[in-house]
Amino acid sequence: MDRNQVSVKILSAKVARKMRWSEIAEKMGKSKEWTTAALLGQMSLDEHQAEIAQNLFSLTAEETAWLQIVPYKGSLPTAVPTDPLIYRWYEIVNVYGSTIKELIHEEFGDGIMSAIDFSMDITREPDPKGDRVKVLLSGKFLPYKSY
Amino acid sequence: MDRNQVSVKILSAKVARKMRWSEIAEKMGKSKEWTTAALLGQMSLDEHQAEIAQNLFSLTAEETAWLQIVPYKGSLPTAVPTDPLIYRWYEIVNVYGSTIKELIHEEFGDGIMSAIDFSMDITREPDPKGDRVKVLLSGKFLPYKSY
Amino acid sequence: MDRNQVSVKILSAKVARKMRWSEIAEKMGKSKEWTTAALLGQMSLDEHQAEIAQNLFSLTAEETAWLQIVPYKGSLPTAVPTDPLIYRWYEIVNVYGSTIKELIHEEFGDGIMSAIDFSMDITREPDPKGDRVKVLLSGKFLPYKSY
Amino acid sequence: MDRNQVSVKILSAKVARKMRWSEIAEKMGKSKEWTTAALLGQMSLDEHQAEIAQNLFSLTAEETAWLQIVPYKGSLPTAVPTDPLIYRWYEIVNVYGSTIKELIHEEFGDGIMSAIDFSMDITREPDPKGDRVKVLLSGKFLPYKSY
Amino acid sequence: MDRNQVSVKILSAKVARKMRWSEIAEKMGKSKEWTTAALLGQMSLDEHQAEIAQNLFSLTAEETAWLQIVPYKGSLPTAVPTDPLIYRWYEIVNVYGSTIKELIHEEFGDGIMSAIDFSMDITREPDPKGDRVKVLLSGKFLPYKSY
Amino acid sequence: MDRNQVSVKILSAKVARKMRWSEIAEKMGKSKEWTTAALLGQMSLDEHQAEIAQNLFSLTAEETAWLQIVPYKGSLPTAVPTDPLIYRWYEIVNVYGSTIKELIHEEFGDGIMSAIDFSMDITREPDPKGDRVKVLLSGKFLPYKSY
Amino acid sequence: MDRNQVSVKILSAKVARKMRWSEIAEKMGKSKEWTTAALLGQMSLDEHQAEIAQNLFSLTAEETAWLQIVPYKGSLPTAVPTDPLIYRWYEIVNVYGSTIKELIHEEFGDGIMSAIDFSMDITREPDPKGDRVKVLLSGKFLPYKSY
Amino acid sequence: MDRNQVSVKILSAKVARKMRWSEIAEKMGKSKEWTTAALLGQMSLDEHQAEIAQNLFSLTAEETAWLQIVPYKGSLPTAVPTDPLIYRWYEIVNVYGSTIKELIHEEFGDGIMSAIDFSMDITREPDPKGDRVKVLLSGKFLPYKSY
Amino acid sequence: MDRNQVSVKILSAKVARKMRWSEIAEKMGKSKEWTTAALLGQMSLDEHQAEIAQNLFSLTAEETAWLQIVPYKGSLPTAVPTDPLIYRWYEIVNVYGSTIKELIHEEFGDGIMSAIDFSMDITREPDPKGDRVKVLLSGKFLPYKSY
Amino acid sequence: MDRNQVSVKILSAKVARKMRWSEIAEKMGKSKEWTTAALLGQMSLDEHQAEIAQNLFSLTAEETAWLQIVPYKGSLPTAVPTDPLIYRWYEIVNVYGSTIKELIHEEFGDGIMSAIDFSMDITREPDPKGDRVKVLLSGKFLPYKSY
Incomplete structure (x- = not known):
């Protein structure tokens, strides 16, 4: 397991449950910009934030541990983005x-x-x-x- | 002659005369962001703006004509910038x-x-x-x- | 699961069932150009369009939810296409x-x-x-x- | 001398003389799309077309000869265009x-x-x-x- | 499933059964050059040719359907080939x-x-x-x- | 001076004099394929061939000497050709x-x-x-x- | 299955059994350089050599057949090696x-x-x-x- | 002036004078491999070696000084060589x-x-x-x- | 199995068990810099070091054998790092x-x-x-x- | 004129005059690391430092002005350095x-x-x-x- 797999799981859960980033951010008590970046694998969460994520997305203990590890940052698949x-x-x-x-x-x-x-x-x-x-x-x- | 040579000449004149972009922008009657981009070869000037530039940087008639041509945009030498x-x-x-x-x-x-x-x-x-x-x-x- | 897997499933179903894009588009009530792009993962569908796709390709609820998410666009595997x-x-x-x-x-x-x-x-x-x-x-x- | 230098000279002359591509095309008796591509070094001219260009842009005999040579095509400086x-x-x-x-x-x-x-x-x-x-x-x- | 997986299966079957491309081509009634390219995923087969392939390589119905779809062409893993x-x-x-x-x-x-x-x-x-x-x-x- | 400059000079002379590769090859006593490649800087000439080239294109002694040096081969400006x-x-x-x-x-x-x-x-x-x-x-x- | 998977299996077996390339080469009756390259997927073996490999690394019949197919050569993951x-x-x-x-x-x-x-x-x-x-x-x- | 221009001058002089690397190396009192690399701008010469080069290729004092500076190494124009x-x-x-x-x-x-x-x-x-x-x-x- | 999979398993175990690199290094009797590099797949361990790793991360015998093999070095996914x-x-x-x-x-x-x-x-x-x-x-x- | 041309002139003067970076740094009153980086076009000098450089390398007034402009940084010709x-x-x-x-x-x-x-x-x-x-x-x- 690596951090990327946790991000994919979170994104998949968010889609299945039709949640919005702004609602998730409110539960985290952080801005929507930081919260989204963190859950997409660009920032690291503290223990409290990780527990909130664990509940929101039904994560396992190891998955929750990964959220507190500093990720390898960079969210784009190519040097010049195609999107x-x-x-x-x-x-x-x-x-x-x-x-x-x-x-x-x-x-x-x-x-x-x-x-x-x-x-x-x-x-x-x-x-x-x-x-x-x-x-x-x-x-x-x-x-x-x-x- | 191409547009790029005009930009280099403008930059060289600006350095030699110790002008500031904000002063140049004021003379142009435009924001400093747009003015700088235009003189660095990313935007095209209208006739009036081109004449102001002509005076400020002692440009020739052909150089002044080039400023009114839409440039090939993109101001970085590499896809991932090194600066x-x-x-x-x-x-x-x-x-x-x-x-x-x-x-x-x-x-x-x-x-x-x-x-x-x-x-x-x-x-x-x-x-x-x-x-x-x-x-x-x-x-x-x-x-x-x-x- | 991600959007790409849904596109592959749709393409695979289309081949197995020998459907044509123009027929699918007609059922969607949209042009064949937009419909094809959307189902290949370049556009997002509204709820009604997603339901039509769900029926046509026997998608699950989560797959159908993914069709309504804005995808990461770009349909080519290399910067210069080989095809x-x-x-x-x-x-x-x-x-x-x-x-x-x-x-x-x-x-x-x-x-x-x-x-x-x-x-x-x-x-x-x-x-x-x-x-x-x-x-x-x-x-x-x-x-x-x-x- | 190569074809590229001829294209630069033509472009420079066009700017200095404030000509329009559509007027040049009319003189060539061709569409504006083909004429522009040809003069930008992407198509080859026949003898008659080359003479018209010679007059319009004051080209030398060798420059006029180059216009009749099939050019190395490709008009963009990078594989993914920045403009x-x-x-x-x-x-x-x-x-x-x-x-x-x-x-x-x-x-x-x-x-x-x-x-x-x-x-x-x-x-x-x-x-x-x-x-x-x-x-x-x-x-x-x-x-x-x-x- | 995609076309590439069908090509891999065909190649794997060919190796296991020690067939030669020229024999396969003869059964297809086509040149060895076209037949090889087609089975390596660069050309599309008609229904009759696909059935012959189905028998030779024990393909499923869906795999056989894929052979009749125009593939995304390009058979090399890198822009400059290493082989x-x-x-x-x-x-x-x-x-x-x-x-x-x-x-x-x-x-x-x-x-x-x-x-x-x-x-x-x-x-x-x-x-x-x-x-x-x-x-x-x-x-x-x-x-x-x-x- | 390097070999590349000699190739450019030859090409320029050929255009100005409206020569054909096949005629040049005949004078060289070689195939048109080899002759063209050689004069475009991909093959090296022997002394006799170099002298013929010297006469045809009015080359200097040093330019003629360069034709007998093995060139750094590769005739395309980009890894994937744009022409x-x-x-x-x-x-x-x-x-x-x-x-x-x-x-x-x-x-x-x-x-x-x-x-x-x-x-x-x-x-x-x-x-x-x-x-x-x-x-x-x-x-x-x-x-x-x-x- | 493809040749690459056979190479990985051989390498994995070699590690688990703590064999040396020079010993393997001796059993093959070939130099250690050629033997290593061949087993790493850069050369093709004849039937006799493939049987020796089959015994040494407990390969299946299909895996052994793959060793006799000419591989797609190139043993490095990037154009400029990082190792x-x-x-x-x-x-x-x-x-x-x-x-x-x-x-x-x-x-x-x-x-x-x-x-x-x-x-x-x-x-x-x-x-x-x-x-x-x-x-x-x-x-x-x-x-x-x-x- | 930079080291590269000195290398080009040396190469040009060598061609014009029809010298061989092995003869030059002998005069340097070094192997032909090291001598060639050094004169092509990949190694630095000591004062004595630089003087020999000065005489052989009629270099100026500044050019001779450059030969004693450690060059920026790398003798190929592209990461994957085309020659x-x-x-x-x-x-x-x-x-x-x-x-x-x-x-x-x-x-x-x-x-x-x-x-x-x-x-x-x-x-x-x-x-x-x-x-x-x-x-x-x-x-x-x-x-x-x-x- | 290859060395990379062992590194991923080690990293995953380290996260699940909330170990620190400096503690692991102390158990190895080596600096934290070398130990981290080694366990991330950039250095090879001797038999004694590998056994310590085996115990710390519950590795199998084959995984432990891989740690003693010299790895293919290079720890970054792109030539210019995004992190x-x-x-x-x-x-x-x-x-x-x-x-x-x-x-x-x-x-x-x-x-x-x-x-x-x-x-x-x-x-x-x-x-x-x-x-x-x-x-x-x-x-x-x-x-x-x-x- | 641009900053790069000033750097080349400085380097050329330094070679011709056989100066050492540590001596130049001493005259600047700065560390040899910062001084070298600055004169190679990676840092900007203040007016006093620029005057010292002007005297050391016989720069013109415009060249001296360029030294006080923040340069476009990045000192390597390729993303992966060849030296x-x-x-x-x-x-x-x-x-x-x-x-x-x-x-x-x-x-x-x-x-x-x-x-x-x-x-x-x-x-x-x-x-x-x-x-x-x-x-x-x-x-x-x-x-x-x-x-």
């Missing part, structure tokens, strides 16, 4: 990548925006010309220093 | 890709978040534990329809 | 790609032809020198805007 | 590839749709909800035969 | 590719040699310095036309 | 690769068909349904031996 | 590749060193500064000829 | 890789054969059935140790 | 690679830092601004020599 | 990658070792059995947090 929704994000990185780099460096100097000390919030933005997906990303700026 | 700042964005897509997909579909159904009818806003978020890069993405939701 | 029929389409994109780009931009300006607000119609065009495959693609033009 | 407009076409092949294969085989049997005995027609389809790009592809069906 | 015999063919394409292109265009003009309206014949050519593999390829020339 | 004519040959290797392997092994046992002790002959085969490209490949069989 | 011992060999080819090419051509002219009419002998070379791996490669030179 | 002579070596690694690994480990235990404390000797082995390329590789065995 | 923790190490190699090369050559001359005669020590470095991961790498310098 | 010294580091990441991940997570929990808030120190470790390269890496641990 159109995920590709659009890759496209944003590809088309705007050099722009993002220029503007963050202009404002903050040499360094990066952290993808670890990071949070994401996805919401619906009503719009008469068609609703929009609004995403707020927040990552700590980490400067390179000379030594 | 750490840009890689973190690729990493966000890689780690959170399946999460983003699940949550947008849960809220909106089958479809995508547009990367064309799209805007981006990058700002500094002061924080006593270290300032953060705050990014607001807004893309129209485009539903798949059956036919 | 000659599909390769010819890749070749058209490769040989005519820059032409398509030039002509759409000349007519519409900067933007794209949507692959989401999109439909396809494949028909036989009788021709004394050998019948032809006639394909009509229709995608909404989505303009880039400056902001 | 959003061209990528959408790749995405159509990726998402609908297995569907296209199933439906052409169902109608015609084993074989391919030719990308050589092939024509393309790109037009604007007015639509109150936003104009559409309408593309008509026509390729001869070529059957595999047993021997 | 030395098949690699030599790839090498011929790599070393002589530009030569083949030049000579076919010189003789026929712009177009291709069809890989669909195509046949192959592999024979032994006795030679005192070591027997040779003689291969005759015949493919219809398909011209590009301007439109 | 439709050359791709068809790659497709033949891809679709028929496992067939070719089975049939040569059945006839000759374990070993390969040489791509070195090898010749190729490309001719036009008149056919009322459309002329065909006929290619005769002949390669020595080289057996693996146990030791 | 350090095998990588060093790849590194030798990478670093010394152009050197090997220059020196063999200088001595023999245009052609190759055969990897088919080829043998390898790996021995221990005692050395006070640390024993060395001594490898003797012998491959027939095969000249390219003009035709 | 047939070099490919055969890659093929040996690919086909015999697992065999080499098994036999070295059986004799020496866990570790590698060094590609650094390494030498190579390429000679002609006369053989009535066709001369052979004989290569002697000698690399120190370096054991992995537990710690 | 953020491991990617940071790849990034260090990518960003600092040319620096490391320059500095080791400046100090030691031409050669490498061994990855075989090598040890690693990972410890926690307390720091008021946030604890640090401190890693000590030690590899023997192996010089290239001319011959 | 043996750099490859050994890639090998360490490949072989020990899963080990490093397990041990850092065991000690610190889920998170990464920073490659930004990071320093490196490369020194010679004298050893009677052959001197060793000793490398000390220190990176801040950055924990993932749930939100």
Whole structure:
């Protein structure tokens, strides 16, 4: 058994029981973004969170133990994603990548925006010309220093 | 001559004259995100915008004409970016890709978040534990329809 | 269980029962293009459509639930397809790609032809020198805007 | 000198002189799709067509000779295109590839749709909800035969 | 079940029963080249041919049905083949590719040699310095036309 | 200077002077297949052949010396060729690769068909349904031996 | 069943029974290099050799038949090997590749060193500064000829 | 200027002056294998060796300085070499890789054969059935140790 | 059965029994770095070490035998790792690679830092601004020599 | 002009003037690791540091300006490095990658070792059995947090 098999089981149980990620997140007491990432095998749960998952998805003791192990991260099957929704994000990185780099460096100097000390919030933005997906990303700026 | 050579000339002029993207954007009357992307060869300028660029960077008439041609987009030299700042964005897509997909579909159904009818806003978020890069993405939701 | 296993089961049932996609589409009340894509795991079905599929292919309740989940799209095993029929389409994109780009931009300006607000119609065009495959693609033009 | 340099020179001349592909095609007496592909280095011109190009773009005798040589075809710099407009076409092949294969085989049997005995027609389809790009592809069906 | 599993079963039966491709082809009433390709999952059989295969390899009804479905073609596990015999063919394409292109265009003009309206014949050519593999390829020339 | 630059110069001279490969081959006293491959930088010429080339293409002494050096072979810019004519040959290797392997092994046992002790002959085969490209490949069989 | 499964079974039996390749080779009456390659699925055995293997590894009749089929060769899971011992060999080819090419051509002219009419002998070379791996490669030179 | 340009200049001078690697090596007082690798940009020369090269190839002072800098090694343009002579070596690694690994480990235990404390000797082995390329590789065995 | 399956079983047992690598290493009498690498299938154990593992993880006799076989090394599923923790190490190699090369050559001359005669020590470095991961790498310098 | 051209000029000047990185670093008042990385185009210099570089390498004003621009990082020409010294580091990441991940997570929990808030120190470790390269890496641990 490995962590991936636990993720597949969770996804399969979620489909069979017609649960929603936002409801699951509420039971976890965490944001829907973090909860979904964690249950899809990208984050590790603490003991309490793992027990909630155990009950929600009828997991065995070993499966529950796996949820507390740090997973090998990376949720895409190919380097360039084929799924159109995920590709659009890759496209944003590809088309705007050099722009993002220029503007963050202009404002903050040499360094990066952290993808670890990071949070994401996805919401619906009503719009008469068609609703929009609004995403707020927040990552700590980490400067390179000379030594 | 091709568009890429114009972008290199603009970047070189910007460095030599120590201009900032935000100042250039102000002169263009556009956001710094769009202006930077356009001058780095990812968007096309209208005649008026091209003239402003011509003056700012001492471009020839042919160079100015190229700015009004739609460029072949894509600003990264490799499919997986090597630059750490840009890689973190690729990493966000890689780690959170399946999460983003699940949550947008849960809220909106089958479809995508547009990367064309799209805007981006990058700002500094002061924080006593270290300032953060705050990014607001807004893309129209485009539903798949059956036919 | 995942969506892919449902697609394989459907394909296997279709072969064993010698059904045709056009007959299945008629029962679905949708075009043969959309129906085939959906059952091959590229589109999601609504509850009514899923029930029709359940009856046609003797699916279980969980399999039927999977058909209503948005799938991870992408129907080809390699980035460059090896199958000659599909390769010819890749070749058209490769040989005519820059032409398509030039002509759409000349007519519409900067933007794209949507692959989401999109439909396809494949028909036989009788021709004394050998019948032809006639394909009509229709995608909404989505303009880039400056902001 | 090679054919690619001739294509770059033509493109550069076209930009500097602000010509349109449809006007050039009219002078060639050919469709805008074929003319554009030919001048972008994907098709070969006959002597008469090459002379018209020579006049339009002020080509030398050797450059004009190159236009009559069959070029090494393929107009994209990477196997998966990064440009959003061209990528959408790749995405159509990726998402609908297995569907296209199933439906052409169902109608015609084993074989391919030719990308050589092939024509393309790109037009604007007015639509109150936003104009559409309408593309008509026509390729001869070529059957595999047993021997 | 998919077509690939049928091919594996056929190959396994052929090995266990020590049959030769040329004998199988004779029973099929087709060339050994076409028969081998078909049974390795690259061509589709008609009903009569499928029945012969059913008897030769003790296939089930569903397996026999799969043989009549057009397969997803492509018989190599990697883009550049690792097997030395098949690699030599790839090498011929790599070393002589530009030569083949030049000579076919010189003789026929712009177009291709069809890989669909195509046949192959592999024979032994006795030679005192070591027997040779003689291969005759015949493919219809398909011209590009301007439109 | 390297060999590649000599090949480009030869090709450029051939275009400017409107020579044909078959005429050049006749002057070389060799087949058109070998001659073309050699002048495209895939084979090395002896002193006499190099002198003929020197005269035909007005080469310098150093350029003529390069023609006698064994070149780094491989005439294609990408592992999977994008040019439709050359791709068809790659497709033949891809679709028929496992067939070719089975049939040569059945006839000759374990070993390969040489791509070195090898010749190729490309001719036009008149056919009322459309002329065909006929290619005769002949390669020595080289057996693996146990030791 | 395929040849690969037979190789895995042989390797597993060898581990469980703690056999050495040199002992197995002695029973085969062949060199340890050829024997190991053959049993790892890179060479084909004759009937007598296959029977010896059948007894040594308790193979079934079908498994024994597979050993006499020419395998699809290539023993590495990736194009650039990750295993350090095998990588060093790849590194030798990478670093010394152009050197090997220059020196063999200088001595023999245009052609190759055969990897088919080829043998390898790996021995221990005692050395006070640390024993060395001594490898003797012998491959027939095969000249390219003009035709 | 970089090291690569020096290598190209050396190769060009060698061709123009019709020198042989073995003669150059003799003047260097080193083996032809090491000398060739060094001058092709894979090894670094000491001051004395660099002066000899300076004289042989009429190098400038800066070019001579570059020869004493350790180069970025790797002499092949692609991960899988396209040149047939070099490919055969890659093929040996690919086909015999697992065999080499098994036999070295059986004799020496866990570790590698060094590609650094390494030498190579390429000679002609006369053989009535066709001369052979004989290569002697000698690399120190370096054991992995537990710690 | 192969070595990989043994590693998976060990990892699964470790998770189910909530053991720590440092405790396992203590029982092995080896460093935690070597022990972890060995049990994850990158190093081979001696008989005594294998017995300890057998007891700790309830392995069968064949599984225990596999631990003493030298494994095919390489612990990552893709050439560029997707896991953020491991990617940071790849990034260090990518960003600092040319620096490391320059500095080791400046100090030691031409050669490498061994990855075989090598040890690693990972410890926690307390720091008021946030604890640090401190890693000590030690590899023997192996010089290239001319011959 | 771009940053890369400045790096090449610096390297060329350093070779021509036979400077050492450690001497340059001393003049910069920074570690040799940071200084080398910066001058090879991986870090950005402040105004004072750039002036020192200007004097050392005779740079123009524009070249000096480029040194203060944040560069596009990544110092290797291929994803898997071919140079043996750099490859050994890639090998360490490949072989020990899963080990490093397990041990850092065991000690610190889920998170990464920073490659930004990071320093490196490369020194010679004298050893009677052959001197060793000793490398000390220190990176801040950055924990993932749930939100």
